Every structure is written in structure tokens, then in C-alpha cells.
Amino acid sequence: MKKYLSNYVPFFTLVGLAGLALVLWNITMLESWNCQTVSTYLQLQNSIQSVLKISEIFPVEFNYSYCSHLGQEPTEEEAKEERYLLKSISWSEPPVLGLPLRQSSDPAQSYYIIQDSGELQVGGKLVVKVQMNNFFGQPKKHGGDFLVARLHTPELGAGVVGRVHDHRNGNYSLFFPLLWPGVVQVDVTMVHPSEAIMVLKRLREEQSDRVFFKSLFRSRYLSETTLCNLCLPVKKQPLCNYTDPYTGEPWYCYKPKLLDCDTRVNHAKGGYKKNLLTSYEKKFFQSAVNIKIPIHAAGMDNVTVLPASKGQTTWRNLELSQSGFYYRGIWRPLTGVVMRQFNDSSAITQCLRGKMVYMYGDSTVRQWYEYLVAQVPEFKEFNFYSPKNVGPFMAVDSNHSIVLRYRCHGPPIRFTTVSSAELHYISNELDGLRGGSDTVVMISIWSHFSTFPVQVYIRRLRHIRRAVIRLLNREPATIVLIRTANLQKLDPESSLYNSDWFSQQLDSVLRIMFKGLNVQLVDAWEMTLAHHQPHQLHPSPAIISNMIQFILSHICPVRRKRKRDYYEAT
Ligand SMILES: *[C@@H]1O[C@H](CO)[C@@H](O)[C@H](O)[C@H]1NC(C)=O
Ligand SMILES: *[C@@H]1O[C@H](CO)[C@@H](O)[C@H](O)[C@H]1NC(C)=O
Ligand SMILES: *[C@@H]1O[C@H](CO)[C@@H](O)[C@H](O)[C@H]1NC(C)=O
Numbered sequence: 081m082k083k084y085l086s087n088y089v090p091f092f093t094l095v096g097l098a099g100l101a102l103v104l105w106n107i108t109m110l111e112s113w114n115c116q117t118v119s120t121y122l123q124l125q126n127s128i129q130s131v132l133k134i135s136e137i138f139p140v141e142f143n144y145s146y147c148s149h150l151g152q153e154p155t156e157e158e159a160k161e162e163r164y165l166l167k168s169i170s171w172s173e174p175p176v177l178g179l180p181l182r183q184s185s186d187p188a189q190s191y192y193i194i195q196d197s198g199e200l201q202v203g204g205k206l207v208v209k210v211q212m213n214n215f216f217g218q219p220k221k222h223g224g225d226f227l228v229a230r231l232h233t234p235e236l237g238a239g240v241v242g243r244v245h246d247h248r249n250g251n252y253s254l255f256f257p258l259l260w261p262g263v264v265q266v267d268v269t270m271v272h273p274s275e276a277i278m279v280l281k282r283l284r285e286e287q288s289d290r291v292f293f294k295s296l297f298r299s300r301y302l303s304e305t306t307l308c309n310l311c312l313p314v315k316k317q318p319l320c321n322y323t324d325p326y327t328g329e330p331w332y333c334y335k336p337k338l339l340d341c342d343t344r345v346n347h348a349k350g351g352y353k354k355n356l357l358t359s360y361e362k363k364f365f366q367s368a369v370n371i372k373i374p375i376h377a378a379g380m381d382n383v384t385v386l387p388a389s390k391g392q393t394t395w396r397n398l399e400l401s402q403s404g405f406y407y408r409g410i411w412r413p414l415t416g417v418v419m420r421q422f423n424d425s426s427a428i429t430q431c432l433r434g435k436m437v438y439m440y441g442d443s444t445v446r447q448w449y450e451y452l453v454a455q456v457p458e459f460k461e462f463n464f465y466s467p468k469n470v471g472p473f474m475a476v477d478s479n480h481s482i483v484l485r486y487r488c489h490g491p492p493i494r495f496t497t498v499s500s501a502e503l504h505y506i507s508n509e510l511d512g513l514r515g516g517s518d519t520v521v522m523i524s525i526w527s528h529f530s531t532f533p534v535q536v537y538i539r540r541l542r543h544i545r546r547a548v549i550r551l552l553n554r555e556p557a558t559i560v561l562i563r564t565a566n567l568q569k570l571d572p573e574s575s576l577y578n579s580d581w582f583s584q585q586l587d588s589v590l591r592i593m594f595k596g597l598n599v600q601l602v603d604a605w606e607m608t609l610a611h612h613q614p615h616q617l618h619p620s621p622a623i624i625s626n627m628i629q630f631i632l633s634h635i636c637p638v639r640r641k642r643k644r645d646y647y648e649a650t
């Protein structure tokens with residue numbers, strides 16, 4: 081048999097190498113959205129084209145329910161939590177499906193009205209009503225549109241997000257806390273109409289492989305590339321089972337024809353599946369029509385807020401759901417952390433002196449690593465010949481005994497070419513940390529899960545949460561920060577893979593799952609939504625800087641622990 085096969089080896093090698101060259105040539109140049117700040121339409125077009133080629137090599141058939149039995153079975157308690165989580169993020173469906181576009185939500189015909197609430201003062205709140213209309217200008221009869229809102233004063237560099245309440249009848253209420261005096265403007269955006277959300281829901285369940293992955297297998301002169309995912313239909317080819325022995329997190333690749341499963345050398349994003357939508361569904365994803373379109377005011381779009389009267393307790397009495405707001409361009413947390421300004425590199429190194437800082441996750445936590453290394457000349461980066469953007473990375477300030485490390489999370493990860501030796505799960509990494517007051521852990525894991533059913537994300541967070549609990553149990557003084565998801569720029573293509581709606585759903589799950597633990601959330605969602613800069617997967621330096629200030633303020637708190645004294649700081 082071996083001898084017989086060896087006659088074909090040169091042939092397969094040639095085919096394998098040719099396929100590999102085809103696949104890797106262009107893909108390596110086209111970094112994932114999550115790796116690169118730039119994501120022009122042109123690049124997207126390119127990547128979609130190269131995807132087509134790969135799809136021809138690997139015809140993909142995928143059915144998530146087929147895969148649902150793979151991976152670790154949740155315990156009864158976990159299954160109960162999962163049901164609760166899924167219920168808490170359930171999204172109301174339109175009562176009638178298949179509505180023509182003209183009867184779907186049209187942000188241009190919709191409007192908001194500032195409710196007259198008499199004299200407005202700092203400490204009060206502003207209520208805004210939104211009426212969603214269709215393209216005929218008729219009121220919508222059902223809810224489910226995805227709206228986001230903020231209140232801001234450009235001259236003061238001030239902004240805060242609003243809470244959105246869906247009345248499920250086409251009307252929405254927005255609630256904003258009034259936190260600074262002056263003229264405040266309302267900003268309401270429809271991210272997607274309810275009709276588009278139904279499409280995204282469908283994609284999430286039925287097209288979980290719309291981002292697909294591949295691995296290179298190599299042994300001596302022979303190499304092959306095969307398709308990989310959380311689960312794969314077995315009927316075609318035998319599988320290589322890379323299920324993690326510690327967590328039970330599933331991962332599979334098709335077994336190469338000639339090589340065995342032990343010859344896997346790397347992992348990479350394969351590409352993005354195309355032609356996901358019917359021509360009917362496409363109408364709900366039009367750039368200038370119904371993706372991230374502002375809703376205009378009927379009447380005033382601003383009000384004047386008076387200072388709080390002297391001696392009066394102000395917003396202290398309010399039940400604020402917001403985690404902070406911007407004032408003079410600086411993030412002011414409303415939840416305990418008192419913001420300090422670490423405005424030069426020595427302030428940063430003083431704070432981090434003697435600390436091991438571990439950053440795990442996607443490119444959005446890598447931004448923190450990059451920011452710190454760029455801001456602090458004392459950090460000397462070690463070059464491990466790690467691939468650009470992928471890592472792992474390490475920087476050291478030996479004078480202050482500071483170590484910064486970054487490592488990407490385990491699959492599914494859309495990075496380009498991660499060595500299979502570097503595919504580590506965050507929970508396993510955490511289990512390898514001693515912990516203690518000199519250990520800071522920062523985690524960001526959300527973006528690469530947007531194309532999968534929420535259960536996949538819940539399972540991953542469950543493992544991370546268990547490891548965090550074990551770590552805090554070993555060493556309660558360990559500092560753990562978790563970054564939430566953020567909003568990003570969306571177009572008709574990227575919406576199908578990376579919509580803010582997917583991110584927001586995952587984000588709600590994350591917030592519930594880590595509630596009550598001694599873990600500090602870094603609210604990237606609010607910090608990007610409240611800011612005046614456009615939404616980007618990788619937030620701009622002004623926002624990153626605020627995140628770092630917030631993180632350092634948490635690691636190195638002011639001695640006099642007075643809550644919410646940001647007015648003195650302004
Ligand atoms: C997926 O698989 C399940 C179970 O095998 C089957 O009932 C269902 O119809 C399949 N769905 C699709 C879209 O193929
Ligand atoms: C929705 O709001 C509009 C404008 O405020 C109002 O005229 C209408 O009665 C409201 N509709 C419902 C169903 O409450
Ligand atoms: C893959 O391996 C895991 C653990 O070793 C096992 O539980 C799972 O059933 C295997 N999957 C398949 C499809 O054989």
C-alpha cells in the first residue's frame with residue numbers, strides 16, 4: 081500500500097503545493113478585519129474573491145444542529161444558565177415575516193421627539209420618543225429595530241450613551257442621564273431594521289461556517305491544506321479531532337489525504353463565504369438606506385441643561401445603567417473607579433512597577449499592548465520572530481520589573497497563520513498563572529465568535545470564567561480586567577459577519593456571566609458609542625488612551641477612595 085501510494089506522492093505534492101500557493105498567496109496579504117485597522121471596501125472585495133476560489137477547492141456544507149452534540153455536554157446547572165442567558169438576549173420578531181422592503185423600517189422617514197420635561201438640570205434625565213416609520217411614511221406596528229443613541233456636547237468633548245426601550249409597537253423610548261450643564265444634542269442611529277435582524281438571526285444558526293478556517297499539514301516535502309471548524313460534516317472525509325483535552329472545546333480539520341493528523345503545522349482564517357442572502361434579504365442591507373443611518377428630530381434636537389442647584393444631590397440619586405461618560409474628552413466612570421491621568425510614561429511605569437501584565441484575546445486587546453509599548457520607551461520588545469499581528473508578543477521594562485505579554489485566544493480565530501503550537505485557550509493559560517497582586521490579566525474575546533450560535537460563546541466564557549474563579553481563589557489579589565465588545569463600521573458585506581447586533585448579543589451574555597465576580601469590565605461598548613469618533617472595529621487612539629487611563633486607574637487607585645468625584649477632576 082505504502083509503495084503503491086508513493087507513486088502518487090509527487091503528483092499529490094504538486095497538487096497540494098499548487099493549491100496551497102493559491103490559497104496562501106493572496107490570503108496572507110489580506111489580513112482579517114480583526115487584525116488590521118484598515119478595512120476598505122476594495123480589500124473586502126478582494127477577500128471575497130479569493131474566498132470563492134477556496135470554496136471551489138473545499139465545497140462547504142454545514143449544519144450546526146448536526147454539530148450540537150459535539151463538545152462537552154453542559155451540566156444541568158450550566159444548561160439552566162444557558163437557557164436564562166438565551167432568554168435574556170431574545171429579540172422580538174416581527175409578527176409578519178416577508179414584509180416588502182417598502183413596509184420595513186426607513187430611518188429617513190422615522191423621527192424622534194424630545195419629551196418636554198420642563199426645566200432640565202444636571203442630575204435629571206432626558207426622555208426621547210422615537211417613532212419608526214416605513215418607506216411610505218406610515219408608522220411601524222412592531223418593534224425589533226436595532227437602535228443606538230447618545231447625548232453629547234461637542235464643544236465640551238462630552239458624551240453619554242442612552243438606554244433604549246422598545247415598546248414593540250413601532251415606538252421606542254430613549255433615556256439619557258443629564259450629567260453636565262450646557263446645550264446637549266441627541267443622536268439616534270438605526271443600526272439595522274428589525275427585518276435585517278431576522279436575517280442575521282437566520283445566518284447565525286444556519287450559516288455558522290460563513291467564516292471558515294484552514295490548516296496546513298506538512299511532513300518533509302509533502303503538504304496539504306484542509307478545511308477546519310468547530311465542527312464539520314463527517315460524511316465526506318475522515319476528521320482530525322483537535323478537541324482540547326482540558327476544556328473539551330471542540331476543533332476539527334478534515335484529515336489530509338496522505339498525511340496524518342499529527343502533521344498539522346498551522347491554523348488560519350480560510351475566508352468568508354459569499355452569496356449568503358436571497359435578493360429579497362439583500363434589500364435590508366443597503367449602505368445609504370438602512371445600515372447605520374441617523375434618525376432625525378421632529379423639532380428640537382438639543383436642549384439646555386442647567387447646572388445642579390447648589391447643595392442639591394445630583395445624579396447620585398439616579399439609578400444609572402451607564403458605566404461612564406466623556407467630559408472634556410476624558411472618560412469619567414460612574415461605577416467606582418476614580419479616574420486618574422497617567423499622562424507621561426513615568427506615571428505609567430510607576431503604576432505598573434513590579435507587575436506581570438498578561439493580555440489574552442483578539443486584536444482589540446492587542447491594541448492595548450501596542451499602545452503601551454508605543455507610549456513607554458522603557459518597554460523593550462522581544463522579537464520572537466512572531467508573525468506580525470499574531471504574536472505572541474512580550475515587552476519588558478527591566479528597570480521597573482514590568483513584563484507585558486500578549487497572546488491570541490484559541491480557535492475560532494480569524495488571524496492569518498497562527499502556528500498550531502500557539503493555539504492556546506485562555507482558560508488553560510489562566511490555569512498556568514500563579515497570580516497575586518503583581519499579576520494583571522486582561523481578556524478580550526468576542527469578535528471572532530460573531531458568526532457562531534451564541535451557545536458557542538457561552539461555552540467558551542464558561543471555561544474562562546471557571547479558570548478566572550480558580551485563579552482568584554488561588555490568589556485573590558490578582559487583578560482581572562475584561563474588555564467588552566465595541567461598535568464598528570458596517571457595510572452590506574461586513575454586517576453579515578461582524579454586525580454590531582451580533583456583538584451586542586455576545587456582549588450582553590458576557591456582562592451577565594461575569595457579574596458578581598471580582599473582575600473589572602472595561603466598557604468598550606459605551607466608550608465607543610459615547611465618543612464622537614466614528615465606529616471602528618479597532619477604536620481610535622483617543623479612545624484607547626481613555627481605556628488605558630481607566631485600566632491604570634483601576635490597577636493603581638487613588639488613595640482617598642471617594643466615589644464619583646469627577647467634578648473635582650474637571
Ligand atoms: C440539520 O440537521 C438536522 C439534524 O440532522 C436536520 O433535522 C435539519 O433539517 C438540518 N438542517 C439543514 C438546514 O440542513
Ligand atoms: C407612537 O408615537 C407617536 C408619536 O409620539 C404617537 O402619535 C403614537 O400614538 C404612538 N403609537 C403608539 C402605538 O403608542
Ligand atoms: C473528539 O475527541 C473528544 C475528546 O477526546 C471526544 O469527546 C469526541 O467525541 C471526539 N469527536 C469525534 C467526532 O469523534
Ligand SMILES: *[C@@H]1O[C@H](CO)[C@@H](O)[C@H](O)[C@H]1NC(C)=O
Nearest residue numbers: 263264265379380381382383
Ligand atoms: C439647538 O436647536 C435649535 C433649534 O433647532 C437650533 O437653532 C440651534 O442651532 C441648536 N443649537 C446647537 C448648539 O446645535
Ligand SMILES: *[C@@H]1O[C@H](CO)[C@@H](O)[C@H](O)[C@H]1NC(C)=O
Nearest residue numbers: 419420421422423424425427
Ligand atoms: C501630568 O499630570 C500631573 C498631575 O497629575 C501634572 O502636574 C503635569 O503637569 C501633567 N503633565 C502633562 C505633560 O500634562
Ligand SMILES: *[C@@H]1O[C@H](CO)[C@@H](O)[C@H](O)[C@H]1NC(C)=O
Nearest residue numbers: 457458459460477478479480
Ligand atoms: C535604568 O536605570 C538606570 C539607573 O537608574 C538608568 O541609568 C538607565 O538609563 C535606566 N535604563 C532605562 C532603559 O531606562
Ligand SMILES: CC(=O)N[C@H]1CO[C@H](CO)[C@@H](O)[C@@H]1O
Nearest residue numbers: 101102103105106126130133
Ligand atoms: C494565485 C492567485 O490567486 N493570485 C491572485 C491574487 O490576487 C490578485 C489580485 O487580487 C490576482 O490578480 C492574482 O491572480
